[in-house]
Every structure is written in structure tokens, then in C-alpha cells.
Amino acid sequence: xxxxxxxxxxxRPVEPWVNKYRPKTVDEVSHQDEVVKALKxxxxxxxxxxxxxxxxxxxxxxxxxxxxxxxxxxxxxYKDRVLELNASDERGxxxxxxxxKNFASFSVSQNNTLTNGKPxxxxxxxxxxxxxxxxxxxxxALRRIIEYxxxxxxxxxxxxxxxxxxxxxxxxxxxxRFKSLNDTAMIERLRYIASSESMPPVKDEVYQxxxxxxxxxxxxxxxxxxxxxxFYGSRELTPDNIYNISGTVPPKxxxxxxxxxxxxxxxxxxxxxxxxxxxxxxxxxxxVQIFDQVTNHKSFSDKQKALIAMKIGDVDRNLVDGSEExxxxxxxxxxxxxxxxxxxxxxxxxxxxxxxx
Amino acid sequence: MLWIDKYKPTSLDQMDYHxxxxxxxxxxxxxxxxxxxxxxGPSGAGKKTRVMxxxxxxxxxxxxxxxxxxxxxxxxxxxxxxxxxxxxxPYHIEINPGEAGSYDRLVIQSIIKDIAQSPPIDxxxxxxxxxxxxxxxxxxxxxxxxxxxxxxxxxxxxxxxDSTSKVIDPIRSRCMGIRVPAPTKEEIVKxxxxxxxxxxxxxxxxxxxxxxxxxxxxxxYALLLLESKKTKEYPFQTNELPLxxxxxxxxxxxxxxxxEQSPARLQVIRxxxxxxxxxxxxxxxxxxxxxxxxLERIDTTIKYDIIxxxxxxxxxxxxxxxHSLPSLWQSLKSSKWNFNHNITST
Numbered sequence: 001x002x003x004x005x006x007x008x009x010x011x012r013p014v015e016p017w018v019n020k021y022r023p024k025t026v027d028e029v030s031h032q033d034e035v036v037k038a039l040k041x042x043x044x045x046x047x048x049x050x051x052x053x054x055x056x057x058x059x060x061x062x063x064x065x066x067x068x069x070x071x072x073x074x075x076x077x078y079k080d081r082v083l084e085l086n087a088s089d090e091r092g093x094x095x096x097x098x099x100x101k102n103f104a105s106f107s108v109s110q111n112n113t114l115t116n117g118k119p120x121x122x123x124x125x126x127x128x129x130x131x132x133x134x135x136x137x138x139x140x141a142l143r144r145i146i147e148y149x150x151x152x153x154x155x156x157x158x159x160x161x162x163x164x165x166x167x168x169x170x171x172x173x174x175x176x177r178f179k180s181l182n183d184t185a186m187i188e189r190l191r192y193i194a195s196s197e198s199m200p201p202v203k204d205e206v207y208q209x210x211x212x213x214x215x216x217x218x219x220x221x222x223x224x225x226x227x228x229x230x231f232y233g234s235r236e237l238t239p240d241n242i243y244n245i246s247g248t249v250p251p252k253x254x255x256x257x258x259x260x261x262x263x264x265x266x267x268x269x270x271x272x273x274x275x276x277x278x279x280x281x282x283x284x285x286x287x288v289q290i291f292d293q294v295t296n297h298k299s300f301s302d303k304q305k306a307l308i309a310m311k312i313g314d315v316d317r318n319l320v321d322g323s324e325e326x327x328x329x330x331x332x333x334x335x336x337x338x339x340x341x342x343x344x345x346x347x348x349x350x351x352x353x354x355x356x357x
Numbered sequence: 358m359l360w361i362d363k364y365k366p367t368s369l370d371q372m373d374y375h376x377x378x379x380x381x382x383x384x385x386x387x388x389x390x391x392x393x394x395x396x397x398g399p400s401g402a403g404k405k406t407r408v409m410x411x412x413x414x415x416x417x418x419x420x421x422x423x424x425x426x427x428x429x430x431x432x433x434x435x436x437x438x439x440x441x442x443x444x445x446x447p448y449h450i451e452i453n454p455g456e457a458g459s460y461d462r463l464v465i466q467s468i469i470k471d472i473a474q475s476p477p478i479d480x481x482x483x484x485x486x487x488x489x490x491x492x493x494x495x496x497x498x499x500x501x502x503x504x505x506x507x508x509x510x511x512x513x514x515x516x517x518x519d520s521t522s523k524v525i526d527p528i529r530s531r532c533m534g535i536r537v538p539a540p541t542k543e544e545i546v547k548x549x550x551x552x553x554x555x556x557x558x559x560x561x562x563x564x565x566x567x568x569x570x571x572x573x574x575x576x577x578y579a580l581l582l583l584e585s586k587k588t589k590e591y592p593f594q595t596n597e598l599p600l601x602x603x604x605x606x607x608x609x610x611x612x613x614x615x616x617e618q619s620p621a622r623l624q625v626i627r628x629x630x631x632x633x634x635x636x637x638x639x640x641x642x643x644x645x646x647x648x649x650x651x652l653e654r655i656d657t658t659i660k661y662d663i664i665x666x667x668x669x670x671x672x673x674x675x676x677x678x679x680h681s682l683p684s685l686w687q688s689l690k691s692s693k694w695n696f697n698h699n700i701t702s703t
Contacts, residue, residue, distance in 0.1 A: 016392055016509055018531075057527050086503040094434075133499050220530040227392060227533035233384040247397070247521060247534040266652060266660045278539040278574040280398035284522035315668075319522050323672040324641040327648065331668035338661045 017226045018219050021193050026067045029060050030218065031185035035176045039064070043071055046121050050146060051156040052170055055178025058217030061158045064178075065127055072121040074114035081108065081120075086129035096141040100126060104149035124153045131157040132164035139166045146172050180216025187211060189218060190225055200234055209239035213246040220246075249281045254289045258297065261337040269333055273326070283325035287316055287332065294336070304339045311335045361580045364552050367421060369410045372403070373551070374544040378537065382411050391415075393505055394515045395490075395529060398537030401575030404517050405488075407537060412484060416448040423451075430467050432460065439464060449484035455492040462497035466504065473508040483512040490516040491523040498525045505531050539574030542566065548576060549583055556587075564593045571598050603638050604646065611650035644671045 023029045026043065029036055035053075042048050048068075053061040073081045083103045085095070104126060112120040128134070146155050146169070157173060159165055181189075187207045194202055214221040228237055228245045243250050253276060260272045276286060291312050295305055315328050366372050369379040385391050391411075396404045412420045423446050430439045439460045444451040452468060454461040465487070472483050490498070505514055505528070514532075521529055540548070546565040553560035560583075568586075572579035586593065600608065606629060613626050633643055648667040652660055 016506075019506065019509065058530060129503060130499065133496075217530055223392070223530060223533065230385045230392065231381045231533070233387070244536070245534060247529075247536055264657075266657065266664075270649075270652070278399055280402065280536045280538045282397065282521040284520075318668070318672040321672065322523065323668070324645055325520060325522065327641075327645055327664075327668045327671050330648075331664050334661050334664045 016223070017193055017197070018222050021189075021196075021222065022063050023060070023067050024070065026064065026071060029064050029067065030189050031181045032060055032064065032178055035064065035178065038174075038176070039068060043068065046072075046119065048072070048121070048123070048125075048154050049174040050150070050154055050172055052162070052165065052173035052175045053156065053158045053178060054160065054162040054165075054175065056180050056215075056217065057160060058214075058219035058221075059178035059180055060218065061178050062129060065156050065158065069125050069127070072125070074116065074118075074120065076115065077112060077120050081124045082127065083124070084127045084129065092135060093138045093141050096138050096145065100142070101145055101149075104145060104153040107152045123151075125156060126153060127156045127158070129158045130160075132159035132161050136166055139169050143168050143172070181218050181221075182216070183208070183211045186214070186216070186218055186221055190221060193222060193225065197229070199229055200236065202237055205239055206237045206242060209242040213242060213248045247282065247285060249276070249286055249289050251289070251293070254286070254293050257333065258290070258293055258336070261333055262299075262340055264337060264341045266334065266337075269337060270330065273329055273333060277326055277329070283329050284316070284319055286329060287312055287319070290332065290336075300339075307339060308336055359581075360552055360556070360584045361577055364555065364580075365406055367410060367413055369407075369414055372407065372410065373548050374540045375403070375407075375537065378407070378535065379410075382407070382535075383414065386411060386415050391513060391533075393509070393513060393532045395521065395524070395532035395534045396515060396517050396537060397519065397521050397534065399539045399574060400519055401572070401577040401579075402537045402539045403576060404537045408486065408515055408517065412449055416446075420446045420448045422446055428468075430457075430460075430464055432463060443468075449486060451486040451488065453488045454497065455489050459494065461493055462500045465493075465497055466500055469504055469508055469512060473511045482510070484515060485512050486515045486517065488517050489519075490528075491518040491520060495525065498528055502527045502531070540576055541574075542569045545569035545572060545574070545576055545579050549579060552580065552583070558587065559592070561593075567598050603633060603636060606633055607643060607646045608650050611647055611654070614651065615654055641671055 026036055026039055051065070053065065055061060069078060069082045083100070085100070103124065106124075108122060108124055110122045114120050131139075142155075155173070157165060157169070162170060162175070190207055190210065191202075210221050210224050214224060224242060224245050228241050231245060232241055240250065242248075257272055257276065260269050263269070277283070291309065294300060294308050294312075297305075300308070311332055315332050318328050319325065369383055372379045394408075396408055398404055409421070423444050426443050426445060428441050428443050430441065432438065437460075439457050441452060441454075441456050441464055450468065450472075452464065454465055457464040469485060472485065487493075493501075501514075516524070516528070516532060518524060521534070546562060546569050549565040549568055550560050550562070553565075565583075568579050568583050571582065582598075586598075599605075610626055610629050610633075613622060613629070616622075630643070634640065644667055648663060651663050655663065
């Protein structure tokens with residue numbers, strides 16, 4: 001791909017760090033020790049089962065399989081031996097029946113050696129990225145193909161939700177779960193990148209903030225790091241910069257919103273919410289953060305928390321269905337307000353009717 | 358020429374507000390390049406203006422010389438062809454994938470793949486602006502994921518939307534998000550007065566304040582309002598702006614609901630709502646405004662119920678009807694029933 005970019009001109013597009021710092025070997029993959037151990041063993045023997053990687057986004061599924069493929073085939077054979085298909089390619093049942101089947105059924109030479117002297121693996125690899133967005137029909141068509149081409153081809157399915165892969169398919173593969181990164185693993189990687197990009201020193205609290213807003217998603221974290229570096233230049237970063245880049249609402253604003261809920265005035269609540277929305281914060285984000293704060297809030301009783309959490313769940317679904325954001329948010333916060341005021345009046349009988357909805 | 362076009366800032370330096378964003382954008386493009394961007398904020402906050410100004414900063418004034426083209430895409434399996442209007446310059450192309458309806462995925466893929474197949478010679482990356490990404494189908498959004506990574510060397514995507522709630526997570530994590538908040542009232546007043554000065558008429562801060570108040574942070578709307586008012590009745594009166602026709606109609610509905618709760622009145626209200634919908638006022642806006650109008654005048658004890666039912670029925674309309682009416686009537690009936698219920702119970 002990068003061949004056609006002209007190297008002679010002084011201008012060169014900056015590569016996203018996410019691509020630049022993709023692990024090149026299986027060893028470099030952060031934090032997925034069990035997976036790496038198992039994969040390395042099978043790499044040593046040069047044999048590989050069919051694989052199914054699943055886990056939240058940004059945990060290194062694609063990176064791992066690309067590194068495995070590189071290790072097995074080297075850059076020379078990579079092109080001939082690996083077929084990578086993802087959701088952006090057409091891959092309905094037609095493609096499974098023609099493209100995948102054709103690619104899978106050709107046999108490969110048994111005795112290729114790579115430039116580093118290792119014998120190349122005697123099979124091909126088909127990587128189906130984002131496999132959970134394949135239709136069930138296409139998955140069903142794959143079942144038999146996987147079996148009778150197993151002499152020459154290994155499949156690797158990558159997905160976020162294993163439940164969306166049909167059972168017969170997942171039972172044919174060795175499953176590996178990728179877990180979200182904890183703060184030490186993530187910060188270590190971020191530090192490494194920051195120092196190799198010769199960024200000015202970044203404070204610990206900034207790294208903590210990146211970890212907090214990225215939810216264990218390393219890709220997100222690296223994008224935030226790069227974005228904030230590009231966006232704020234060589235100025236020193238603060239956690240607020242990170243919140244800004246990631247679109248997170250500053251925790252203080254959410255706190256004010258929840259405090260307004262205690263005022264028992266709908267007008268105040270409405271104007272406060274209106275302010276938040278005109279500042280451009282997305283409703284889903286506000287909702288998630290309200291949830292975080294409410295669950296950690298001391299002034300709510302357990303029952304209230306449970307009811308509010310239920311409400312937030314409902315509203316979240318409504319938002320996904322495409323409802324008007326303001327009304328939905330308004331509904332949520334006024335529900336919280338009602339819960340709080342009911343409590344102070346020691347009058348919990350009223351809301352039973354509402355809870356049934 | 359409309360004022361909104363005439364006084365649209367074309368460079369980052371001319372931007373009237375959010376200086377910090379402009380400053381940071383400049384910083385970012387210092388190297389001549391930028392990551393994929395996701396620009397979001399309420400409508401009329403200046404997202405597109407900012408994007409175009411950024412492009413101008415990178416590529417020079419040439420990128421403002423745009424041409425409008427109708428592109429046709431062939432569906433690979435059926436004989437259907439899809440037409441989409443594109444706005445393009447030598448450096449960028451802008452599309453509204455929503456136009457393609459359920460074929461949006463196809464359009465995005467063919468456009469990006471076209472560009473990747475014939476990259477610009479001087480190796481500058483090409484910019485693709487996608488508007489209203491929140492209206493893209495989930496399918497199309499998924500298709501964007503890997504495409505964005507794969508062709509990152511050739512083209513940069515700038516995605517614009519009102520809210521990122523409907524943009525899937527994998528796309529958000531691949532972009533640098535830029536939030537463009539709506540201008541504050543004072544900022545709008547300042548812009549309006551600037552325009553007035555250039556158009557040589559008087560606009561007191563008080564009157565401009567009314568416009569700003571009405572616009573709800575939508576600068577485009579504020580300017581349009583100002584222009585239409587200027588042609589209609591100048592000099593301005595200092596009193597508050599009268600409500601628009603449809604706004605007062607909704608107001609009336611709210612009044613009707615409060616003054617009397619009976620089947621006969623329901624019939625009247627129903628007629629009014631039909632008329633509103635007949636005038637192409639989107640149901641969600643009717644619902645929202647109606648709720649606000651009601652909230653102003655009812656007892657605190659039933660406010661929660663009104664909000665709750667408004668949210669409930671606004672959401673349900675998406676299942677039962679698309680821009681048609683029966684359910685709104687039903688919703689009204691119920692929220693009204695509820696309303697009755699509450700009035701009697703309180």
C-alpha cells in the first residue's frame with residue numbers, strides 16, 4: 001500500500017501511531033499473556049488450529065493474527081498465503097462460496113523456506129475480521145468449507161461478540177479471549193510510544209486520565225495520545241485536554257447536573273441540561289457518565305441506584321433506536337430528581353406505578 | 358447572496374468564537390497533515406465552516422473552488438444505479454451518504470476505493486468529507502472501520518455529525534474527535550452586530566439579544582432570522598420577537614390541553630396536530646416543544662409524568678409510524694389521559 005506514496009517529496013503523511021506501533025511479532029502484544037503463550041507454542045511446531053479470537057475492541061485481535069501470519073509466512077509469502085477479509089469487503093454467501101472456497105482449496109508447496117531460514121508453514125491462512133457482522137447464512141456456508149479444506153487452510157475468525165458466531169462454527173475453532181488492558185499494561189505501552197516519538201514528558205495523571213476515558217481500549221488510548229499531541233502541540237498536557245479530545249464530559253459538569261437534581265426544580269434542571277447539550281456533548285456519553293457518578297454516589301440508597309440504573313438502561317436503548325436526545329435525557333434526570341425528592345418526603349408509594357412501565 | 362454565505366469566515370483566523378479550537382486546529386495541521394477527524398456539535402455551531410477553513414489553511418484557496426457533480430454508482434449484483442451529488446475540489450470531495458438511502462454502504466466504499474486506486478500525484482492526501490454520519494446505516498459504519506485504516510495513506514476522512522451517540526464505537530476510536538460547542542448568547546450577539554455593521558444598519562444589543570435567545574445557540578438560524586426580519590420590518594421593535602406560526606400553534610395545543618380535558622376537546626387538538634404535521638413539522642420537534650410549553654404552566658407534582666410520557670411516546674413513534682400520525686394522537690390521548698388522571702388525583 002505504502003509503495004505508491006511518493007517518498008521523494010518532503011511532504012509525507014504522518015502515519016497513525018496505531019498502525020506504526022502495531023506489534024510486529026507475537027511477543028510484542030501487550031497484556032494477552034495466555035493467548036501469546038498458547039500461540040507461540042503452536043508457532044514453534046509450525047502448526048496451527050483454526051482460531052477464533054474474541055474480545056472488546058482495541059485489545060489486539062487483528063494485530064495478533066497479523067503478527068502470527070508474518071511469523072509463519074514472512075513478508076515474501078504473505079501475499080500469496082494470507083487472505084484477509086473484513087466487513088468492508090463484500091462477504092455474503094456468494095463470496096464464501098466462490099472467493100473463499102477457491103482460495104482455500106488450492107494446495108501449497110510443502111517446502112518453502114523463508115529468508116530467515118525457517119521453513120514456511122505448509123498451509124494458507126484466511127482471516128475473517130469482524131466476523132460477527134457476517135450473516136448467518138454466510139457463516140453456515142463456511143462450516144463445511146472449513147472442514148474439508150483443513151489440509152491446506154487455516155481459518156481465523158475475529159469478533160467482538162462470540163455470541164454472534166453460530167455454534168457449529170465456533171466449535172470448530174480454538175477460542176481465545178482477549179481481555180481489556182489494565183492500567184499498568186496500557187500506560188507502559190503509552191509511555192513507550194511517547195518516548196519513541198520524543199514527546200515532551202507526560203504527567204502520570206494524564207496517563208491515568210487516558211486510561212479512564214479509553215475503557216481498556218488500547219487503540220483508543222493511542223489515538224487520544226496522538227491526537228492530543230497533534231492538537232495541543234508541545235504544550236504540557238493536562239487531564240482536561242484528554243477529556244476534551246475524547247469527548248468526555250468533564251466530571252464536574254455531571255456533578256453539577258446531579259446536584260441540580262437535588263434542587264427539586266424542573267426549570268433549573270431543564271436549563272442546566274440545555275446548557276450541557278448545547279455544548280455539544282453527545283447524549284450517550286452524558287448518560288454513561290451519569291451512570292458512573294450515580295453508582296459511586298453516597299447520597300443514593302441502593303434501591304434508588306437500582307431503579308436509576310434500570311431507567312438508564314431503558315433510555316440507552318431508546319437512544320440507540322434513534323429517539324430525540326434531549327427528551328430522553330430530560331426523562332432520565334427528572335427520574336433521578338423524583339427518586340431523590342420521594343426519598344426526602346419518605347413517600348415511596350407513588351412511584352410504584354411508574355416503575356411498572 | 359444570503360448573509361450566512363456572504364459573511365461565512367473562510368479562514369481559521371476569521372472565526373469569531375472558539376478561538377481555542379481554531380488555534381489547536383492550526384497547531385495540528387502544522388505538519389501539513391492530520392488524522393481522521395470526527396467533528397460534532399449542535400447544528401449551526403459552525404462545524405462545516407471550521408472544516409472548510411482548515412482545508413483552506415492546508416491547501417490554499419484552491420480548495421474553495423468547488424464543483425458540483427452527480428455521480429452514479431452501479432450496484433454490483435442488481436442493475437440498479439444510485440445517484441449521489443458530490444461537491445469536490447482538487448483536494449477534497451464532500452458527500453452526503455444519507456442521500457443514497459439504504460445503499461449508503463456501497464457509495465462510501467466505491468468513493469473511497471476510487472480515490473485509493475488513483476492517489477493524487479503530489480502525494481498529498483485527499484480529503485473525504487462525509488456529512489451526517491449519524492444517519493449512516495450500521496452496515497455502512499461497519500464497512501468504514503477497516504476502510505479507514507487500510508486507506509489511511511491516501512485519504513483522510515472528516516466525519517461531521519450532530520451527535521456521536523449514533524456513531525458506532527469502533528469508528529469513534531479511530532478518529533480524533535473535535536467538539537464544536539454552540540456559541541454562547543454573547544457570542545451570537547457579537548456576530549450579529551458585526552454583520553449589521555457591515556450591512557450598515559443599527560442593531561442594538563438588546564434586539565440582537567432577542568435574536569440570540571430565539572436561535573438557541575444556532576448561529577445560522579440567528580442570521581437567517583435577522584435577515585428576514587430586516588427585509589420585513591426595519592427598524593426593529595425592541596420588544597420580544599413574536600413566535601413563529603408553528604410555534605404558536607403548538608403553544609395553542611398546550612393551552613387547549615390545560616384548559617379542558619374532554620373527548621370533544623381531544624377532537625379539536627387532533628385536528629391541530631394533523632395540520633402541524635401537514636405543514637411538515639417533524640413529530641419529534643412537535644413533541645419537544647409541546648412538552649416545554651406544558652411544563653411552563655403545570656403543577657410541579659405532575660411535571661415528571663409529562664416528561665416521562667413525552668419521552669416514552671416520542672420513542673415509540675419510531676416503531677409504530679414513520680412521519681405519520683395515528684400514534685401521535687394516541688400519545689396525546691394517553692399523556693392527556695395521564696394529565697387528567699393527575700389533575701384529578703392532585
